[in-house]
Amino acid sequence: MSVKVGISRGLLYYRYFPLWQTFLQELGCEVILSTPTTKQMVSQGAGVAVSDLCFPVKAYFGHILSLKDRVDLLFVPRYISIEEDAYMCPKFLGLPDMVANTIQPLPPLIDYPINYKGRKKATESLFYEKVGKLFSRDLKKIRRAYQVGLERQGNFRCLQQRGVSFEKALDLSLSSSDGPGPQREVNAGEPTIGLVGRPYYLNDPFLNKGISEKVMARGYRIITTESLTETEVNRQISKLSKRVYWSFGKEMVGSALHFAGDPEVKGIINLASFGCGQDSFNSEIVSYHVKRMGNTPLLSLIFDEHWSDGGLVTRLEAFLDVIDRQGKLNRKGKG
């Protein structure tokens, strides 16, 4: 019987799942993924978590609770750094410890670190070799599994960068090993809204209270932080007087600046977490530079485990009204 490895549908799942799942499956593991986030999961997660954690980590605990009794191992890697001169959020550095000290009993955790610092490029492959050795003695097989995983991961990110939605990119990259099919989607003339945030805020409709659907229902097209390549992000970041220390912070600030300079983007929505230290200044950097670069309307939303979406609806509606009314005037002016 194959080993059941549990993966929480939270946090870095939204960035690395194609690689994780492919790698584990290639080595004969059965991957058990938790269901999409539910109210019950969040209540239970928030119930066990210390109160000053951010909402996504609380939800992550809920996913762990829903998985722990039906898997042999839990995959909770310790992401410390994935690139030079930038770190992941401290909550990711301590995630396996927080999980282990909050929820008991637990199946064993796969919690090896990924730390770019000092190890350069080998860090990721070394991590997967360590994980692989839990399931196979054949190093060649492990390396091949990693290569297949990387390929699918590459396809997945490539699809996202062509504007394909998270769910669709995930499906496409996992269902075949062919290269990405669709080219970057051509804008059909709908006005575009740039959504800035971390992968888990952009893609978990429970966390973001369905913001994408709400924006699209008003006739807008959406592009997100994830549709930018690393080069595009770095090009924007290099204009700043000081580098951004956090990987996702870099993506958020870089994409906001990119959107602010894109005449097709009619408005920018910045998704931040209540109680997130990084977001508190990322949001400030974003609003400072967006304002300085011109007049793209910017809406900053702060999320927490509040159920009601009344406040969100009011702000979002008013924000889109601002853009609608500006658009109407511009059209009149031209006509």
Added chain:
Amino acid sequence: MKGYLGIDVGSVSTNLAVIDEEGTVLCHRYLLTHGQPIRAVQEALREISTYLPKGMEIRGVGTTGSARQLAGVMVGADVVKNEITAHAIGTTHFFPHARTILEIGGQDSKIIIIRDGLVVDFAMNTVCAAGTGSFLDQQALRLGIPIDQFGRYALRSKSSARIAGRCTVFAESDMVHKQQIGCNLEDIIAGLCEALVRNYLNNVAKGKEILESIIFQGGVAANEGIQSAFEGELGKKIYIPKFFNVMGAIGAAFLAQEQMDGGGKTHFKGFEVINLHCKTRSLECKECENECEIVEFSIGEEVTAYWGDRCGKWENKL
């Protein structure tokens, strides 16, 4: 004669306004909601119907405020809009040169930045309702002063007491402390007004460029103490419009006019809704794990609307 009706149902007050085709405000009402939005809307409609010119035809209805959806379903609104847009539309009609709107209502406060007659930015209070109307009401009650006298007390102060305004709980304990050490009421009230203004400027208006003309509206604009504290803090003239406490309703009426100019017939159910037996009930949908809270609205025995579901299953049921 034809007109448009605007309804603004907020946490504290329910306001109605009727405008004519030229945008003149024909009549308006300001009533306390008392936690019963349906009854408040019916009562306000009853009162306003007696002021309307004979033979007045309502050509469109707009609702706004936190109970905009409920009010909209109840009266048959042609447009249901958020209070930020409604306030901006109302104010820019009377003050085409307005560049900043400060609005403090019962439980929320907002700042709206306008340039060339268009909203370009806005903000609302987030986690804290310190300094909104409800808190002032509560303090007036505690001090035994009618709320409409509050501002006059503040203006009589010669040297205001320093009160911490970042949280209502701290503000209240600070006020009690100042009373205990012997500060007089006028100075404490003036200090409170200044604290609320500081709190507003540091939180809600943080990072916004407050340019003139500055319009101050919402129920709290009735308080001269707050107006004078704003002028002191900003060093700029603050205008309070004649219709400061019903501007949302007026904006909703303008939005209704704008909507109906696009053609079509109004959905307004008429003033008969005054006598209908309307009720709401909330239920939790168990069909999926989102467990949405659904509101069911019925007139008499007949359910006429549902809302609150994410998937639209209930909303489209009828």
